[in-house]
Every structure is written in structure tokens, then in C-alpha cells.
Amino acid sequence: MSTVTIKHAALVLLLVGSSGFTLVPRDEVAQAGASGQRAALDAGQLFGQDIVPYARAHAAPLTEVARAIDEDFDAACQRYGRQASQAFPCSFWVHAQGSVESIDSGSRVGKAPLAGTGVEDKPVALLVGPVIPGTAVRDAFPDLSYDDFGDQGAFARFSSALNDQVRAVIEARGPLEAGQQLSFNAVFSAWDGSDAAFELIPVEFDPPPVTDQGAAP
Amino acid sequence: MNTLCRLGSACLVTLALGAAAPLAVAQDTADKGTIAILVNSLDNPYYAAEAHAADAKARELGYQTLIQSHNEDVNRQRELISLAVGRGVKGIVLDNADSSASGAAVQYAKDQGVPTVLINREIPQDGVALAQLTHNNVQAASQVAQAFVERMGEQGEYVELTCNLADNNCVTRSEAFHQVLDQYPEMTMVARQDAKGVLLNAKQSMDSILQEHPNVRGVIAGNGPVALGAIASLQAARRDQVVVAGIDGSNDERDAVRAGHLYATAMLQAQRLASDGVVVLDAHLAGADEGGPERRLYRGILITEDNAGRVKDFSYSDE
Structure with missing residues (x-):
């Protein structure tokens, strides 16, 4: 749905239910937005039907992104990431592999540090909940923009709903154990690359192999 | 010298902020007309920083400025906007008195041909203000x-x-x-x-x-x-x-x-937001399509003891 905004999507979902997408003229979309139909967007549907496939198509190897960030954060953001404006951190879709070193559940922001990721200069951890902090999933998906919501609270609630979908992905994967080998697509965000670690939010475990080597940022 | 006078290096008229006070004028050699800058209480350092930054940018771009405080009074805000429109301002930079009750005043200015850029506080209506710049x-x-x-x-x-x-x-x-x-x-x-x-x-x-x-x-x-x-x-x-x-x-x-x-x-990046608001207004007045979305957010920068030294007057130094 790269050509539609959330206003479009909300209206389309209302009009055609689950039967598919139909682009509508911008003036109708504007009317829909003005009448408060933005809230009709379904986070679960968007996550499953749009965001996960988008991540598959656009995730770059974590090692490649990490190297690029080391060299020049702004250039890395431009090449691999998405930053809607300076009000948001830069968010990166990545594909990563590694083995679980341990499960750190001392905080509700649970983490599974990973070994063998190929990233040498920074620790890498998978965020496993139950608290998924931040808005990286929302911010990394280019068809979601604040201007389409026009209300910070609604925009934030939609991000929380997407993080709920991440929790569901983690729960569906089942309990992690030390020594398990993982392969997953994930997202993380950063303001300037100075973070002490890569903390990855998974959106899909064991994604299908990427057949298009041009999977580009 | 009161707060308003300190805001402008060549302030000509400064009067008390009471309800009956006419608009204060900060003036220099500008010839692009006048921009009104309306904010909440100038006793609050946040709003003073907004007004200072907007004033400085406006004068840099060649405008005179009218700076006034509505003190979160919607009626006072309406009066100030009417006065500003009556004085022929080219545009208004407004941190409004009430997010839900200010749309009509902004619409009034628009109907009179005076564009308004909102800073800090948004209004629910789209398409009334020229732009709405606020903090994330x-x-x-x-x-x-x-x-x-x-x-x-x-x-x-x-x-x-x-x-x-x-x-x-x-x-x-x-x-x-x-x-x-x-x-x-x-x-x-x-x-x-x-x-x-x-x-x-x-x-x-x-x-x-x-x-x-x-x-x-x-x-x-x-x-x-x-x-x-x-x-x-x-x-x-x-x-x-x-x-x-x-x-x-x-x-x-x-x-x-x-x-x-x-x-x-x-x-909160008060200075940057206010300054950018003037830039958006200036581009519009110059007939340029500035191109940005109506609603724009600005990052709040987390401050702890590690980086507190970089903060000054709602501006953050990267060095």
C-alpha cells in the first residue's frame, strides 16, 4: 500500500472490509479524515498484511547496517533507515541471526542477549517483552505518518497497538532458552548511533529466504 | 525596561501587558512588513524563549514584529488577533491560548487574508492554520x-x-x-x-x-x-x-x-520551533511553496546529568 496514506487505508477498510484495497480520490479521503474515520485502521491487519511483508522486503543484514552506522550515522540512516522528521529517531529494518546467550527478565523490558551475530563492536539483544518500549515499529513503516492522524495521543495509541502485535509474535514463538539459534527480522531505532547496544524488536521469526538480492533499504 | 523591550534590540514602544495595552512593537530597519508574535505569559521562561527566537528570526528576515501575551485568555487572544489584523500585519506566529477554542480566531485571521503559523499548541482543525509546529x-x-x-x-x-x-x-x-x-x-x-x-x-x-x-x-x-x-x-x-x-x-x-x-x-526546543515558524511564514509570504506538511513535530531531548550542561534557554548545544 505504498501509494496510500493511513487516511486512505482507514477509508478503504471501512468501505470494502476485507475484500481488498480500492484507491479512492483524494477529496473523498480528505472528507473521511475530516469526519474522524482515521481511527478505523486495524493495527493487527496492518501489521500482518503490510508491515511484516515490508520488513521482509526491506530488512538489511544487521552486520551491514551496524558497519554503516559506525562509519556515518546520517548516511546509514539515509541508506538503510527511515526518519520521518527530526522529531523521530531513525528506524532500521534488519535481519539478524544469533544464538541466545541468556534470558534477562530482571526488567519488564526483557532481553535475550545474542552471540554470534557477526556484530563485533556492540552487544546485540533481542527484546522479548512483556514491555516493548518505543515506537520503532510504527516509525519504520513509511505509510504511517503523524500528519495522517493529526493527534499525538491517537498516533501513540496506534504505536502501542503495533507493539501488542510484536508481543503476540514473541509469544507465538514460544519460550526462548539459552543456546537456541534464532533467525528473525526486526527493527530498532536510534538518534545518533551512540547507543551502547543494538536492541532489536522482532516482527517475524524464521522469515522465508529473501529471493531478491536487491532487497533494498 | 520590561520583558518586551528586552526582546528586541531596537524596541520603540513597550507597554505593560494589561488587557488594555496596545501591541508592543519591536522595530528595526525592516521593510517586509510586520509579523505579530502572540504567546502566553512572558514571565514564563518557555514562552519568553519562544517570543525571543521568533522575534530574532523575523528581524533577521527583514520584518518588524508585534509581540504580545494573551495570558491563556481566549478573549484576549481574539482581541489581539483583531488588533494585529487591523494593523495590517503580514502574518501571525501564535502559541494559542486554548487548543480547542482557538480555531475560530485563526480562521478569522485567515478570512482576512492573514496567515497564522501555530507553535507549541495545535488546534484540532486541519487547513485553517498555515502550519502547526509542536513538540513530540x-x-x-x-x-x-x-x-x-x-x-x-x-x-x-x-x-x-x-x-x-x-x-x-x-x-x-x-x-x-x-x-x-x-x-x-x-x-x-x-x-x-x-x-x-x-x-x-x-x-x-x-x-x-x-x-x-x-x-x-x-x-x-x-x-x-x-x-x-x-x-x-x-x-x-x-x-x-x-x-x-x-x-x-x-x-x-x-x-x-x-x-x-x-x-x-x-x-523542549522552544527556540527552534518558534524560529522555524517564522521561516515557514516568510516562505509563504514570499510566494514559495515551502512544501512541508501542516503538522510538524519537534523532538524533546532527554536531559540527565550526563548532558544537562548542553542546555541553555531551551536550546541544546551538540558540542
């Missing part, structure tokens, strides 16, 4: 709340002092606080009061709360003055170990962070 309150409040909960060890009794629940920005911050904090079941909010954004109210509220809830371990505040009011109360009660967090990033908050009284805050 959710991002700022979420980062503050995450820092707060980590400092609290994810457990304990805490108090929320809101800044002013008639202000949508404050409501948004409070919602963002709770989107984070409510995910921690061992964090218990024992009291929540609206301190109206005022230091003294916050101190008095906190004085009472401490009597009733002596085991409070944290206070999260919706703006800087409220956080500082809570700190004043806690210091008087010798409760220096209570974790306090706020949002604003004023110089006073910065100093409280450096002194260890305030654990964290988020600095």
Missing part, C-alpha cells in the same frame, strides 16, 4: 517515563503532578506517561493532582500528598515549574531521595538536574 510530547514524555521507571527500579509508590489538564499538550504528556508506567504493575500511583503548571501549586499539592503518602518514592511532573515545585516540597520535608522527573528543560530545571534534585527532564 509523546516521545518526550515516554522517554522521561522510561528513565523514571528505570530509576525507580520498576517498583514503588509514585505521584503524578500534571501541568494543566485544560492544555492538550499536558493531557498528551500524561497519557504518554501512563502508556509507559502502566505496564509496570509494581509501580503504584498513589496520588494524581493537576498543579496547573504552576510551581507554587505543585509545592502545595506535594506538601499535602506527602502527609498522606509518606512512602512515596517518585514524582513525575508534566512540566518544569511543577517538577521544581515538587522538589521544593520534598526538600522542605527532607525527602531528597525521592526520584523526580519533569518536562521542559528550562535553565532552572537544568540546574536542578546538575544539582541532583531532578533525575531527568525533556528539553
